Amino acid sequence: MRLLHNDALGRLVLTDFRGETIPPYAILSHRWSDSEILIEDISNRTYKEKEEGYRKLQFCAERAAQDELQYFWIDTCCIDRWNLRERSKAINSMFQWYKNATRCYVFLSDVSVSTAIEPVQRSDWEALFRASAWFTRGWTLQELIAPVLVEFFSREGYPIGNKASLDHLLHDITNIPLAALRNCPLDQFTTSERERWAKSRGTTEVEDVVYCLLGILGVSMPTAYGEGKESARRRLQAEVEAAANAPSIIPFSQNPRFVGRESQLAELEAKLFSNEQTTTMLAIVGPGGTGKTQLALEVVHRTRQNNKSCSIFWMDASDKDSLYQSYAVVAQKLNIPGWDDDQADMKQLAKRCVVEISARQCLLILDNTEETTLRSGGSSTTEAADLADFLPQSKLCSVIFTTTSSDTAQALASQNIIALRELTLDAALRMLQVRLTKLLANTKQQEVEHLLKELSYLPLAVIQAAACIKASGITVQEYRSRLDDHKELAIEHSDDSSEDRLQDSGVRDPVAATLSLSINQISNNNKLAAGYLCIAACVDRKDISLDLLEATSQAREDAIRVLDKYALINRRPAESALDLHRLVHQALRKRLQVQGRLVQWTQRTIIQLLKVFPDNDHGNRSKWRRLLPHAQYALLHSLADDNNKERMRLASKCATTLFSDGRYKEAEELQVQVMQTRKRVLTNDHPSTLTSMDNLASTYRKQGRWKEAEELLVQVMQTMKRQGRWKEAEELQVQVMQTMRRVLSDEHPNTLTIMANLAGTYRKQGRWKEALTLMERCFQLREQVLGEQHPDTQSSLNTLSDWRAECELIHSETTL
Structure with missing residues (x-):
């Protein structure tokens, strides 16, 4: 959970309390506008540019300070909307976050009070209060019920009252029982009664009318926007009914219009859990559009209806990242250690899930499985994951794969294959x-x-x-x-x-x-x-x-x-x-x-990607990770034209972010393209070309390819020296030498070469003491490692002697 606060300089900052004790905090309840402050606005310090959002933020900060609370939380800027895993957790955790808040401030943007005199007279605000749209919104229902202390404020920030002092008025407006408003445990009310509290409320997205009840009903489930209100309601009802049964994750409701695959459905049901030795593996295979997912979904819902003790988990197996994300949701559902750690090793978390799943009766659906070896985002150059490592090995379990590949189906399920063709x-x-x-x-x-x-x-x-x-x-x-x-x-x-x-x-x-x-x-x-x-x-x-x-x-x-x-x-x-x-x-x-028109639209898309693709800043990591597959796809399917500046800029941005994420092979491929293009268009000596060469050398070093890195860096440093850019050459040489010392040792020939070059840079800058000290160290190490007669040792000795003589001459001329 992230919380906002002001640092010692009065600047607004976000602190992530993941894995730590969360301090007391205030929380804001409000209605969204088109000018809300987002998490990137906080990171980029541009939050003051959004006038309406900043007014609410400033109100919350000042009010929290008055209440001696250092930290406060606002949904729009404390949740990373680009991080899908975080968003999913946030929607299912929201009720608890409001419940745990020390104070909840309700900012009523449509209730205006003309006087600052406290206490504000009820006659000045009651009519507007009763008519406030805040009472008509779905998500504000939990924000009214969950916190112990809820305080209401006008748009000017004037206090109107709190949940305790206004309980009868709130009951009159909302029809929520006084006991619930007074924080009576919600399990004292029936499910249907709690659902009625939201009946007259609306939401922007139709599904949110259902999702806003998750915390109030005490259940969790994946959101599936686009499914429609009735579908969401059926899933919610299933979760409520299954609360005492085996935990499951089914992100889609049963299709009431399922037709055409009755015989295949019966065949699948008959084969489930049929292997008494190990996991039952089944595959549904067929061309795209033949209804493989819909058939699997029907099996899932029928299994749940007929076998309450069987856990069912729906997984996206289209690539490694999607599979890891699916297992992360399972880990949260099963409360597996590490599920709430965003820095957890996803591969290990997934394997812990497999161990837990294998101990219970379970049905897994691996949707969109096209290969037995999975890669990140479909890239052929990224580290792969063997699908077999993420499957349960237990006679209690069954796995259904959906795939368009007959080879994949054969490899995974052998004889248990259901082939779909066109409908009758x-x-x-x-x-x-x-x-x-x-x-x-x-x-x-x-x-x-x-x-x-x-x-x-x-x-x-x-x-x-x-x-x-x-x-x-x-x-x-x-x-x-x-x-x-x-x-x-x-x-x-x-x-x-x-x-x-x-x-x-x-x-x-x-x-x-x-x-x-x-x-x-x-x-x-x-x-x-x-x-x-x-x-x-x-x-x-x-x-x-x-x-x-x-x-x-x-x-x-x-x-x-x-x-x-x-x-x-x-x-x-x-x-x-x-x-x-x-x-x-x-x-x-x-x-x-x-x-x-494909070339034209691809170029337009690249230009649009450049507008939204973030800089290589840690705070933008979630955003670039979601945009990166799109940028890579556009680059892969566009022409490498030397005159296409936008394409080169996007390739450079992608390479930088791939490097930051440790995906060095993919970064290298783009960096080579950028470097070669800049050499052709800008010349070898252009600063941008040298920067691209330096970036590529860094990627080589990360892969342990020292010789290739050294060759590039020598070119860069020699060019910088020719241009008289001694300071930049020095910084580059120091960086490289420190890396080589750490990785290769002080005595390695490559380290000593860079050391000698750096000493030469010091000499060119007139920094004789540093130059002589470093060259003397270089000579001693070469003599120790290579021997007195080695050419490199002799070269170091001769250089050292020449420099000393030159230094003495300069010193004597200066004295005269």
Whole structure:
């Protein structure tokens, strides 16, 4: 937990009390505006620029000081919104944070009191107080109930009263029982009664109406923004019912419209926990868009309904980082030591989870498993993790993998493989029917069957077609007629392996065709939304930050709602991000390529990435880690053009952050590109070129590649000396010599070479005492290690003699 306070110089700073005893603190309850102070504003010391947010912050700081509290907490700037793990923990910890606060200050921005005389007369504020929007918001419910001491203030900062003195008025406004307002334990109230307290409250995101009840109901669960209110409510109900059962993590509710895979579902259920010797491994394999995840999800919910003692954990196995993040959530759920330490070794934490899971009956879902060897963000150059190391080995456990790769399915599950192809006509018809009940009522059966055939009975294409028909308000006949105009854009993806292709029962690529038609409809009504899809096509398909999408907040929200309505994105509002399905992402890129616009949009995306990609400051680590996969993707798929300054700047930024994160091989690849480009464009002697050479040398040293590092640094130092930049050359040589001493020892030939060069730099600066002392040390060590007759020893001796003579001559001339 981070807390704000003022340092000795009166500057506002954040202190992280992770793993330490949290001191007494005040906490702020308020309604958000468009001018809230964020954690990066605190780090960058730009928080005073946001007038409305700063007014609240200043109020909270001054009030806490008056109450003799050194620390205070404000949600907008004490939570790192870029750190997904931290955000998830924060949402589930919020009730406890408010409960543990010494004081809670409620800042009522819509309650104005014209006098500063205390106590403020009730007649001056009661009407505004009763009408305050603070009482209508979902998240403020827990902020009223959880703390022991809640104090209310006007927008001017004048005190109005507290929860104890105003309890009858608060009861009258909210209908919350007086006992609850007086901090009676919440388990004294039924679940349905506590849920009613939020019934008339609203939230910006529809799911938050449910999520704001987590602490009040005493449960925790992963948030899944975009799932909808009813889905969130069903999951919450399941968590409440399962509180006394086996702990589980299922981030998605059961799909009430699940159809078409009944036989495969029965086969999977029959095979669960069938291996009496070790873990039962099963795999669902099929091309993208065939419904693998939906089938796994149905298995999960049926297992939970039929076996209350079985723990179920849903994991994202698309890459190493995602798998670690999934295990971190499991660790929190099972209270495994280290779960609350953001600096914990994620690999070891995951392995501790595996040990705990293996001791209980458990079903694991590893979604999006494409390989048995996982890498960070899909990079082929990063340290890999063997998936086998993160699987339970126990007859009590079953694991279901979803994958598009037949080889991966065979390697992981051997004979227990469920292969999905296109739907049958009947199943596809039912899938369309449940989404378009009214629109199908007057549609000829033959017309619907023709459409489904053209869509290759592919679930993803059927869903997107239904979304487009519904969003556009057109009939099935009209949709099919328009789809004909977009078939030529349905280009088969070249990277789809032949064994994973669907039968040629319709257009060559139904997802590309439905996407093309949807984009055409969207472009007519919201060009901004269509542009967002083009940017999304030029970055990684997962966790696309909304910061990459330029526009006012309302225009951006309107555009995203349109894309969501057409089922082209998956929203992640809690992370201010969105995802694309793999096939949608591929089809978007193909569309731009065919139109000759891919290069143009990739460049626009690189420019936008440069605007939001942070500097290499530790406080920005979470932000750059989330943006880095997108920057790397854009760089990988853009042309290395010497005249593209923006690309080179982004590559340099990425290299610096990769170096900071210890990903030296990836950093090296980009640094080599930057260095070579700068040599061609700026010349070998340009300061920026020398900086890039120095950066690359540092990366070589981190990998123990001393010879390559030395060769580069010698070039840099020689150039600096030629340019008369002795001070910079000296600093570089000192840094290198200290590193070589630490790693290679004082006596290593490479260390002695740098030592001699540094002595020469001192001499050029006229610092004779330092030059002679260092050269004498160099000579002694070479004589000791290499022998008296070695050429390097003799060279050191001759240099030392010459320098002494030169120094004496200068001294005598000065004396005269």
